[in-house]
Amino acid sequence: MSTVDWESLRRQAVAAAASAYCPYSGLRVGAAALCDDGRVVTGCNVENAAYGVALCAECTMAGQLRLTGGGRFVAVACRSGEGELLMPCGRCRQIIYELGGPDCLVDTPRGVLTMREVLPDAFGPEDLP
Numbered sequence: 468m469s470t471v472d473w474e475s476l477r478r479q480a481v482a483a484a485a486s487a488y489c490p491y492s493g494l495r496v497g498a499a500a501l502c503d504d505g506r507v508v509t510g511c512n513v514e515n516a517a518y519g520v521a522l523c524a525e526c527t528m529a530g531q532l533r534l535t536g537g538g539r540f541v542a543v544a545c546r547s548g549e550g551e552l553l554m555p556c557g558r559c560r561q562i563i564y565e566l567g568g569p570d571c572l573v574d575t576p577r578g579v580l581t582m583r584e585v586l587p588d589a590f591g592p593e594d595l596p
């Protein structure tokens with residue numbers, strides 16, 4: 468996978484945010500990932516009356532990865548419904564790391580970075596016995 472169409476990925480993240488269920492925070496979040504087979508999977512946040520149970524957009528995107536054929540994340544973009552760049556929260560960085568590894572690319576306010584940079588010294592599958 469040599470090139471990533473970041474503008475398309477960002478647009479698809481914004482489009483996914485339109486499906487968000489966020490009656491509590493009011494923040495629509497969308498995530499889009501290019502996968503290693505070239506397809507794009509997306510996700511949106513799904514909140515809950517028990518606030519802490521909310522699913523982040525990256526979580527539902529991880530489900531989509533598995534439900535639509537598996538594989539690995541190559542590049543990830545997260546955006547609000549209004550198009551603002553949002554960084555994946557700490558838990559979601561761990562989820563992206565699991566399914567994309569240290570070389571997975573992430574759209575950040577500092578430009579495109581690797582997961583190695585976004586989650587340094589990560590705990591990962593290689594740390595398990």
Ligand code: THU
Nearest residue numbers: 492496512521523524555556559
């Ligand atoms: N949220 C995400 O979807 N992804 C993140 O990485 C950070 C936060 C959602 C969860 C909640 O529905 C809303 O943003 C406000 O925290």
